[in-house]
Amino acid sequence: MRNQQGIYLFAVSVLTALVITGCGSNSNSPSAGTAPTSTVISGIVASGGPIENARVDIKDQTGKNVGSGVTAPDGSFSIEIDPSFSPHMVMTATSADETLVSMVDTRVSTTVNVNTISTLIAALMSASGNPSALAAELASGQVTFDEKSIVANWGKVESILKPLLTALNTEIAGLRSGPAPANGTGPDRLLDALDIGITKNADNTSTIQISIKSAGEEQEMPVIRFTNSMLLERILKDNGITPTAIQNQAIQAANLPASGTSAQIADLLKRMTACFSLPVATRVDIAAGTVTAPQCRTLFKNDDPANYLHSGAVVGAASAFPGLFAESGTGAGYGQGTFEYRRDNGDIVFSFISVSKTLVSRREESVATPGRDGKLRLTGNQYRFAGSVNPMAEVRGYMQSGLGGLISTGYDIKIPLQEINDEKIVRVDVTSPRGVRYSLVRGSSSMTLPKLDSRFNPEVDDNSEIVDSSSAFVRLRVITATDSLFNDGKSAPAVPYTGERDLQLPRQNETDDTIASYPPRGIWTLAYFTANSQVPVATQAVRTRARAMSVEELKNNRPGVPLYSYYLTDESLKPLLDRLYSSSPGSGLHLSLQDLRSTSYAWSTLVPPPFTPLAPVSLRVMGTLLTPSSIPPFLDFVDNVDLSPDMKQAEVPCSFDTGVLHCDAQGRYLENTWLDGVQLLSRDNYGREFSYVASTLRPAQ
Incomplete structure (x- = not known):
C-alpha cells in the first residue's frame, strides 16, 4: 500500500524539518484541561520500523472525520476524538511511502495500532477487498463490523501466520492493541519478517500475497497467496501451511530478521x-x-x-x-x-x-x-558487475497519427556496458525465476535483447554479429489499446510482428495466470561472458521486490495503478513535429535533433480526483546517431533528467555522459541525430516501473 506522493512528503520533511500539528481541534495529545470523559485513541504506526510524520485520520460510520493527528518519531500518536463520534471507526495512516489502515469499535479511550497486519485485516473485512475503500464502505453501509468480527479476523490471520509466529516465538495480539514499540523486538519482528501485497480483482475481491522474508540470497521466499473472500481452511490447505512450514519450506528463526x-x-x-x-x-x-x-x-x-x-x-x-x-x-x-x-x-x-x-x-x-x-x-553485495531487474508496465503511444497504442507488461533488465581485465562483456545470460533464459548482447550504451526478424530469430549484420534491439524490456504480454482505455484484457488481440527495432515482442504472449504466478520476490540469475570465455566470468543473483502485474490486474487496479497516469502534452510535442524531415505511412516519423541543445516537454494526468497519480521520476529522450560508414550503421543514445514530484515540465539537454558521443563541443546535437521516442518513467516503492513512451515508430534499420 505504498505511494510516491508519500515519498514526496518524506522529502519535504527531510529538508524542512517541519513539525506538523493535528487538524482543527484535534492534536497529537489531549489539550490541557481535557475533561475526564473525553475519548482518546492512541497507538503506534509502523511497517517494520516506526513511521514518523504519518497523518492519522479517524472516520466513523457516518463518514465524518472525528479526529486527526501526526505521529511522533517513535510512530506514536494520541488523538482526542470528536465527542459526537459513532463507535465503529476506520483509521487511515498516510505516511512517507505507504498507506495503512486499522479498525476500532469503542466508546471509551483505547489503544489501536496501525500497521501492515491491521491493513491486511482491513482487506479481509472490505466488501471489495480494498483496505483503502473500507472507510467509504462503512459510511455507505456496504460493510459493518464490531469488536467480535475484528477479533475473529485477527484470529484468522494468526492461523495463517502460525509458522512465522512460532519461529519468532511471539504473539500477534500485541500488534493490534498492545504496547508494541516499533523497534524490531517482540511482536514488531513480525512486521520486519513479511511483505504484503494486495491487488484488486475484476470480481470485487482482492488477491493477497504474503512473502515471508526467511530465505537466503539464492532461495525463493515462501509465499502465501489467497483472496480476501477465501475460507481459512482452504487458505491453509492451498498454501501448505502447518505450524512450522509454508509450502513444505520450514520457517526457521535463523533465516528471519534478528531482534532489533x-x-x-x-x-x-x-x-x-x-x-x-x-x-x-x-x-x-x-x-x-x-x-x-x-x-x-x-x-x-x-x-x-x-x-x-x-x-x-x-x-x-x-x-x-x-x-x-x-x-x-x-x-x-x-x-x-x-x-x-x-x-x-x-x-x-x-x-x-x-x-x-x-x-x-x-x-x-x-x-x-x-x-x-x-x-x-x-559493505555492499560485493558483486563485480552491475545488473538489476525491475517489473515494468508500459503504454506506448505514437506521434504519428492513425496508429493505436500498445500496452506491455514484463520485466526491464538494466545492465550497462562493462569490462573485466580489458575484455568486454559481450553477452549476459539472464535466467528468470521460471527458468526462461534471455541472452543479452552488447548494444551502443547498454546490454540489450537481440533484434528479432519476422520469424523471431536473432538478426545478424554484415559482420555476422547479432544486431541489438536497443531495449532490454522483456515483454511477457503485449496487447493493443485505445486511447487511455484498456481493451478487454482477456480478448484483446496480441500484437503481430513489428519492424520497430526497440520494440521487442514475445513469440507468444504469456497468459495473465502465468504472469501472476511469478514469485513477488523472484530471483533472476545473471551470467556474464567475454568473447573468449566458455563459462561465465561471473554469476550473480538479483531479487525483485515485486512481480510484474498482469494486464487484467493493471485494468482492475486503475486509477490506483499509475499506468498511463501521465502523458506528454500535444503542445510540448508540437515543436518536435515542426522539425519533421519526412514521413511515410508505416515507416515512422523522421524528427531531426541536429543543432538543438535540448528539448522541452510538459505532461499532464488522466487520473481524476481524489486519486493522486504516481509522479514521474525521470524523463528520457531516446535517439539514434546515424553512422553510415560503420557496422551497424547507427548508435543509440539516451539523454535523461531526474524529476522531483512536483514537476510538470522539464528540459532534457544533449548529454556527454551517455557513452555515445552525439553532442558537439557547444552541447548541440550532431548532424544525423534523430529522435526515436520520449519516455516518462514512474516507479513505486516496490521497484515496479510504469512507463509512458511517445514513439516516432522508427522503421527497422
Whole structure:
C-alpha cells in the first residue's frame, strides 16, 4: 500500500524539518484541561520500523472525520476524538511511502495500532477487498463490523501466520492493541519478517500475497497467496501451511530478521544523514578522492570506505555515493529503511529512501554487516558487475497519427556496458525465476535483447554479429489499446510482428495466470561472458521486490495503478513535429535533433480526483546517431533528467555522459541525430516501473 506522493512528503520533511500539528481541534495529545470523559485513541504506526510524520485520520460510520493527528518519531500518536463520534471507526495512516489502515469499535479511550497486519485485516473485512475503500464502505453501509468480527479476523490471520509466529516465538495480539514499540523486538519482528501485497480483482475481491522474508540470497521466499473472500481452511490447505512450514519450506528463526534489526537499520540511516549534513570539504578530500570525516568513514565496514563494493561500484565521485564528493550532496537525507532479507553470510540486505536537497527521491538498496559494537556498517553485495531487474508496465503511444497504442507488461533488465581485465562483456545470460533464459548482447550504451526478424530469430549484420534491439524490456504480454482505455484484457488481440527495432515482442504472449504466478520476490540469475570465455566470468543473483502485474490486474487496479497516469502534452510535442524531415505511412516519423541543445516537454494526468497519480521520476529522450560508414550503421543514445514530484515540465539537454558521443563541443546535437521516442518513467516503492513512451515508430534499420 505504498505511494510516491508519500515519498514526496518524506522529502519535504527531510529538508524542512517541519513539525506538523493535528487538524482543527484535534492534536497529537489531549489539550490541557481535557475533561475526564473525553475519548482518546492512541497507538503506534509502523511497517517494520516506526513511521514518523504519518497523518492519522479517524472516520466513523457516518463518514465524518472525528479526529486527526501526526505521529511522533517513535510512530506514536494520541488523538482526542470528536465527542459526537459513532463507535465503529476506520483509521487511515498516510505516511512517507505507504498507506495503512486499522479498525476500532469503542466508546471509551483505547489503544489501536496501525500497521501492515491491521491493513491486511482491513482487506479481509472490505466488501471489495480494498483496505483503502473500507472507510467509504462503512459510511455507505456496504460493510459493518464490531469488536467480535475484528477479533475473529485477527484470529484468522494468526492461523495463517502460525509458522512465522512460532519461529519468532511471539504473539500477534500485541500488534493490534498492545504496547508494541516499533523497534524490531517482540511482536514488531513480525512486521520486519513479511511483505504484503494486495491487488484488486475484476470480481470485487482482492488477491493477497504474503512473502515471508526467511530465505537466503539464492532461495525463493515462501509465499502465501489467497483472496480476501477465501475460507481459512482452504487458505491453509492451498498454501501448505502447518505450524512450522509454508509450502513444505520450514520457517526457521535463523533465516528471519534478528531482534532489533529495524532499529539497527534506522540508526545506520540516521548516521548517513548526519554524514551528508557536513560540509563537503569536511566529508572528503576531493583531490585524493578519499573520505576523511570520521562520521562518514564509520559508515563502512571496518571504518574503511575501500571495503565497499556494490554491483561493480566502489565509493567515489563517479561511482557509489557520488554525493559525498559534491556540494550538491550536502543536505541529502536517508530514511524509511526496510529489511529485505538476510544473506547466507549474515549480511543484511535493506532498502531505503534517499532524498536530495532538490527533492529528487529514490528507493535504493544496499547491504550492511553488523559490527562488533552492534551497529550496521555498509559493505555492499560485493558483486563485480552491475545488473538489476525491475517489473515494468508500459503504454506506448505514437506521434504519428492513425496508429493505436500498445500496452506491455514484463520485466526491464538494466545492465550497462562493462569490462573485466580489458575484455568486454559481450553477452549476459539472464535466467528468470521460471527458468526462461534471455541472452543479452552488447548494444551502443547498454546490454540489450537481440533484434528479432519476422520469424523471431536473432538478426545478424554484415559482420555476422547479432544486431541489438536497443531495449532490454522483456515483454511477457503485449496487447493493443485505445486511447487511455484498456481493451478487454482477456480478448484483446496480441500484437503481430513489428519492424520497430526497440520494440521487442514475445513469440507468444504469456497468459495473465502465468504472469501472476511469478514469485513477488523472484530471483533472476545473471551470467556474464567475454568473447573468449566458455563459462561465465561471473554469476550473480538479483531479487525483485515485486512481480510484474498482469494486464487484467493493471485494468482492475486503475486509477490506483499509475499506468498511463501521465502523458506528454500535444503542445510540448508540437515543436518536435515542426522539425519533421519526412514521413511515410508505416515507416515512422523522421524528427531531426541536429543543432538543438535540448528539448522541452510538459505532461499532464488522466487520473481524476481524489486519486493522486504516481509522479514521474525521470524523463528520457531516446535517439539514434546515424553512422553510415560503420557496422551497424547507427548508435543509440539516451539523454535523461531526474524529476522531483512536483514537476510538470522539464528540459532534457544533449548529454556527454551517455557513452555515445552525439553532442558537439557547444552541447548541440550532431548532424544525423534523430529522435526515436520520449519516455516518462514512474516507479513505486516496490521497484515496479510504469512507463509512458511517445514513439516516432522508427522503421527497422
